[in-house]
Amino acid sequence: MSSEAIRNTFGTPETHFLNHEKGWKSWAFTLDHKRIGIMYLIGVNVALIMAGIFALVLRSHLWSFDGTGPVKLSNEMYNQMFTLHGAVMVFSFIIPSVPAALGNIVLPMMLGAKDVAFPRMNLASFYLWIAGTGCLLAAILSGNGLDTGWTFYTPYSIETETGVIYATFGAFILGFSSIFTGLNFLVTVNTMRAKGQTWFKLPLFLWSLYATSIIQVLATPVLGITLLMLIAEKTMHIGIFDPKYGGDPVLFQHFFWFYSHPAVYIMILPAMGVISELISVYSQKKIFGYSFIAFSSIAIALLGFLVWGHHMFTSGQSQVVTLIFSAITFTVAIPSAVKVFNWLATLYKGSILLSTPMCYALSFIFLFGIGGLTGLFLGALSTDIHLHDTYFVVAHFHFVMVGGTLTALLGGVFHWWPKIFGRMYNDTLGRISCFLVFTGFNLTFFPQFVMGARGMPRRYATYDPEFQIFHQYSTIGAFVLGFGIVMAYSVLLYAAFKGPRCGSNPFRAASLEWQSSSPPDFHNFTHKVVMTDPYDFDTQVYDEELDTYVHRELAQPTKPVEADPQPATH
Amino acid sequence: MAVADSHDTAHDDHHDHGEFIAHHFDSAEQQFDSGKLGIWIFLVTEVLFFSGLFVAYTLWRNHHPEVFEQAHVFLNKYLGGMNTIVLLFSSLTMALAVRSAQLGKNKQCSLYLLITMVCASMFLGVKAVEYSHKWDMGIFVRSAFDFHAGHHAAEPGTLAASLGVSPYLIKLSFIPAILLVGCIVASVIGKMTEKPLLSKFLVGMAVTVGGYFLGVVVGQVFVAATEGGSHASVVSPTEPLMLHAMTSEDGDHQAGDGEEHDHAEGEKHDHADGEIHETHHNEHHDDAHAMDHGPDPSKFDRDIGTFFSIYYCMTGLHAIHIIGGIIALAWLYWRSLAAHWRPDYFGPVDFVGLYWHLVDLIWIYLFPLLYLIE
Numbered sequence: 037m038s039s040e041a042i043r044n045t046f047g048t049p050e051t052h053f054l055n056h057e058k059g060w061k062s063w064a065f066t067l068d069h070k071r072i073g074i075m076y077l078i079g080v081n082v083a084l085i086m087a088g089i090f091a092l093v094l095r096s097h098l099w100s101f102d103g104t105g106p107v108k109l110s111n112e113m114y115n116q117m118f119t120l121h122g123a124v125m126v127f128s129f130i131i132p133s134v135p136a137a138l139g140n141i142v143l144p145m146m147l148g149a150k151d152v153a154f155p156r157m158n159l160a161s162f163y164l165w166i167a168g169t170g171c172l173l174a175a176i177l178s179g180n181g182l183d184t185g186w187t188f189y190t191p192y193s194i195e196t197e198t199g200v201i202y203a204t205f206g207a208f209i210l211g212f213s214s215i216f217t218g219l220n221f222l223v224t225v226n227t228m229r230a231k232g233q234t235w236f237k238l239p240l241f242l243w244s245l246y247a248t249s250i251i252q253v254l255a256t257p258v259l260g261i262t263l264l265m266l267i268a269e270k271t272m273h274i275g276i277f278d279p280k281y282g283g284d285p286v287l288f289q290h291f292f293w294f295y296s297h298p299a300v301y302i303m304i305l306p307a308m309g310v311i312s313e314l315i316s317v318y319s320q321k322k323i324f325g326y327s328f329i330a331f332s333s334i335a336i337a338l339l340g341f342l343v344w345g346h347h348m349f350t351s352g353q354s355q356v357v358t359l360i361f362s363a364i365t366f367t368v369a370i371p372s373a374v375k376v377f378n379w380l381a382t383l384y385k386g387s388i389l390l391s392t393p394m395c396y397a398l399s400f401i402f403l404f405g406i407g408g409l410t411g412l413f414l415g416a417l418s419t420d421i422h423l424h425d426t427y428f429v430v431a432h433f434h435f436v437m438v439g440g441t442l443t444a445l446l447g448g449v450f451h452w453w454p455k456i457f458g459r460m461y462n463d464t465l466g467r468i469s470c471f472l473v474f475t476g477f478n479l480t481f482f483p484q485f486v487m488g489a490r491g492m493p494r495r496y497a498t499y500d501p502e503f504q505i506f507h508q509y510s511t512i513g514a515f516v517l518g519f520g521i522v523m524a525y526s527v528l529l530y531a532a533f534k535g536p537r538c539g540s541n542p543f544r545a546a547s548l549e550w551q552s553s554s555p556p557d558f559h560n561f562t563h564k565v566v567m568t569d570p571y572d573f574d575t576q577v578y579d580e581e582l583d584t585y586v587h588r589e590l591a592q593p594t595k596p597v598e599a600d601p602q603p604a605t606h
Numbered sequence: 607m608a609v610a611d612s613h614d615t616a617h618d619d620h621h622d623h624g625e626f627i628a629h630h631f632d633s634a635e636q637q638f639d640s641g642k643l644g645i646w647i648f649l650v651t652e653v654l655f656f657s658g659l660f661v662a663y664t665l666w667r668n669h670h671p672e673v674f675e676q677a678h679v680f681l682n683k684y685l686g687g688m689n690t691i692v693l694l695f696s697s698l699t700m701a702l703a704v705r706s707a708q709l710g711k712n713k714q715c716s717l718y719l720l721i722t723m724v725c726a727s728m729f730l731g732v733k734a735v736e737y738s739h740k741w742d743m744g745i746f747v748r749s750a751f752d753f754h755a756g757h758h759a760a761e762p763g764t765l766a767a768s769l770g771v772s773p774y775l776i777k778l779s780f781i782p783a784i785l786l787v788g789c790i791v792a793s794v795i796g797k798m799t800e801k802p803l804l805s806k807f808l809v810g811m812a813v814t815v816g817g818y819f820l821g822v823v824v825g826q827v828f829v830a831a832t833e834g835g836s837h838a839s840v841v842s843p844t845e846p847l848m849l850h851a852m853t854s855e856d857g858d859h860q861a862g863d864g865e866e867h868d869h870a871e872g873e874k875h876d877h878a879d880g881e882i883h884e885t886h887h888n889e890h891h892d893d894a895h896a897m898d899h900g901p902d903p904s905k906f907d908r909d910i911g912t913f914f915s916i917y918y919c920m921t922g923l924h925a926i927h928i929i930g931g932i933i934a935l936a937w938l939y940w941r942s943l944a945a946h947w948r949p950d951y952f953g954p955v956d957f958v959g960l961y962w963h964l965v966d967l968i969w970i971y972l973f974p975l976l977y978l979i980e
């Protein structure tokens with residue numbers, strides 16, 4: 037390709053990964069990380085919709101304390117509803133959401149690479165995701181549902197007649213899907229960085245994905261074996277967890293949380309990475325404290341392995357252990373706060389552009405702040421005894437998981453959407469969706485803090501009349517939140533098909549993925565990437581002819597653009 | 607990793623060295639480094655996967671050391687020892703296979719791979735003998751544990767009876783038998799339809815499956831030799847206690863006052879599992895008590911059953927990994943026959959080799975932990 041032709045692709049490329057092959061087979065058997073990422077994005081959002089509907093049914097049931105609300109579930113149905121909501125949300129949506137969907141699309145491009153290290157394993161990961169989610173849902177289709185809560189605590193999970201085996205097997209498979217993604221990312225970041233891209237020239241999103249991958253690889257196998265042992269216990273009664281046969285049910289809790297606490301960081305770390313990118317790009321200011329943010333990701337990943345016992349303060353573990361777990365839990369707050377302060381310092385005196393992704397990013401900081409700080413209430417021994425298993429806990433982790441991860445996912449999707457489809461969304465409608473998500477979310481979960489502190493226990497189908505007003509706020513909020521999310525995706529879908537064309541780098545971002553065309557070529561780049569600091573926005577200059585920002589070196593028509601030594605062959 | 611993209615195979619055909627370099631790698635070196643790091647990370651996940659079982663083992667051994675002492679005598683350490691040697695030998699041949707692949711000696715490599723696969727199947731054959739032997743005696747997992755000394759006599763007229771082996775062994779050997787016949791038939795068909803590579807590969811697979819039956823035969827001989835045809839000699843260390851326990855097993859719940867008292871004590875102790883030290887104390891007391899008035903059979907069964915729960919989980923999971931290893935080795939064997947390895951491209955052999963060494967290593971831990979308890 038001539039240098040002029042390469043330059044022109046920054047405007048509108050003729051062939052790109054979306055049109056270079058057509059037909060369903062070109063998607064189903066693709067090894068292209070971008071296509072796999074898009075399929076993942078569709079998949080996790082289908083899971084989000086399903087689990088979201090379960091949540092709305094739940095909230096409708098809780099409208100009134102005496103069962104006069106719009107939806108009346110039996111107690112058994114209620115149990116199944118919150119279990120499926122939790123299990124699908126955690127295992128099928130949140131865990132793969134940012135890494136497997138956004139990460140898959142962006143990670144190789146941020147490295148200037150053509151693909152992840154193991155493309156077939158990447159595709160296998162997606163099909164395992166489908167199989168695992170299918171198994172989770174088979175629990176419903178089996179006719180018995182699932183009523184253990186997403187935690188599958190023994191001994192109840194051994195005794196119940198519901199589809200625990202389907203669901204745990206599904207979670208087992210989803211675990212492998214997650215391991216494959218993590219393994220792939222670790223290797224890709226290690227061996228496939230562009231020439232001259234040192235570790236400290238990586239965008240912070242990659243540092244957080246790297247830390248996430250470490251957790252995925254180290255923690256998930258433990259969940260795998262735990263779930264297998266639970267299945268063996270349920271089918272053969274091997275007597276390891278089942279007290280009826282001399283087993284220890286608390287051992288299950290230890291195993292489960294050894295995975296599931298680090299899993300919380302699988303959910304939140306990639307979201308923090310997205311926020312680091314958004315905050316910096318939309319205030320057009322070099323990220324403050326790069327190495328602190330980078331190392332805090334690693335610190336969170338490692339500390340996350342040492343705090344699982346804080347879920348078991350009331351399970352009868354020894355006082356000394358409880359004290360130690362509580363203390364280490366507090367230390368996790370330090371790297372988390374390091375990130376928040378660095379984001380705030382980045383915003384300070386930046387030229388802030390309040391476009392949709394930035395609105396989501398700012399919502400994230402606010403909501404994650406509350407979610408994180410209320411975690412300290414629960415990590416402190418004395419308050420936890422009071423708040424344990426109340427709506428306070430529910431509100432806390434929804435502030436982190438939804439206020440954190442979901443908000444960051446939406447922000448990230450808005451940010452990279454023009455890169456993926458080469459079309460721009462309607463910014464005003466996007467901002468309205470963010471406003472709805474933010475208000476709806478707060479209306480849903482803020483009252484739950486109050487309820488929880490006043491003693492409303494979680495997972496109950498009925499409640500005392502004094503809590504009704506809070507439950508009603510919460511139910512209204514849930515519908516607003518749901519509407520906001522639907523609106524966000526409607527805006528995005530419309531943009532993908534009908535939005536105005538945009539150039540390769542409409543937001544003046546500096547990380548390498550913006551040096552490709554929008555949508556990117558099948559091989560990601562048709563030229564040799566120009567190594568640059570991902571947060572040095574001065575390198576990007578506005579090109580009037582192409583109506584987009586282009587890297588200084590690529591923009592000079594006099595200087596020939598170096599074509600890729602291994603050009604694409606189509 | 608082979609190229610899976612049609613564009614690139616077309617493109618790479620022009621290069622001599624690009625044949626096995628996937629399109630997204632810049633060089634063979636980068637591809638090899640990625641594979642190597644990938645397999646090492648995978649091995650880490652494998653170790654962690656087994657770790658849950660090792661933790662369960664450690665906890666149980668700490669809480670109930672006496673159970674492990676009493677139960678391990680049911681495991682034949684000669685069979686286990688032989689399997690250890692078989693696996694160690696297979697590790698050697700695997701290492702030699704890697705070496706020959708590095709030198710581009712495909713024929714030699716395929717031979718070493720074949721020996722490795724035969725060893726792996728032989729290991730499974732011996733394991734099948736061990737498992738069926740235990741099932742014959744009613745040694746199952748915790749809830750199904752129902753020990754009775756001596757073998758279930760196979761029903762007269764059945765295949766098991768005429769061969770003088772356990773009916774469970776016949777059932778276990780069913781799939782390998784089908785595979786063996788299938789491989790031989792398919793290989794003959796391959797020969798007739800002039801697909802020499804396929805035919806050769808299938809002969810190799812038939813030999814591999816034959817290894818299983820070699821293991822079965824050797825295992826049976828070992829059992830006969832080391833246990834003198836009867837199980838009693840092996841259990842001898844705890845025989846009086848065991849036999850007593852087993853013979854008074856029937857109708858344990860309708861037993862007299864004294865026994866019911868013992869029973870209740872056993873139950874109570876079971877529920878206090880968490881407090882290790884006190885439990886231990888009671889344990890010895892209980893046991894001494896039990897010796898005087900006859901042991902509490904229900905308690906005895908339960909605890910030994912848990913040992914075997916752990917035993918079956920650990921060795922079963924390990925056996926699944928052996929089967930996975932055989933499948934991976936078969937893939938390498940196919941590619942060796944097709945002469946794919948060159949000094950600059952031998953990654954897959956190296957990576958599967960690492961996996962194989964890990965599977966061996968896990969057995970090296972399992973063997974003493976389960977078989978050699980003193």
Ligand SMILES: [Cu+2]
Pocket residue numbers: 296297300343344346347
């Ligand atoms: Cu936690």
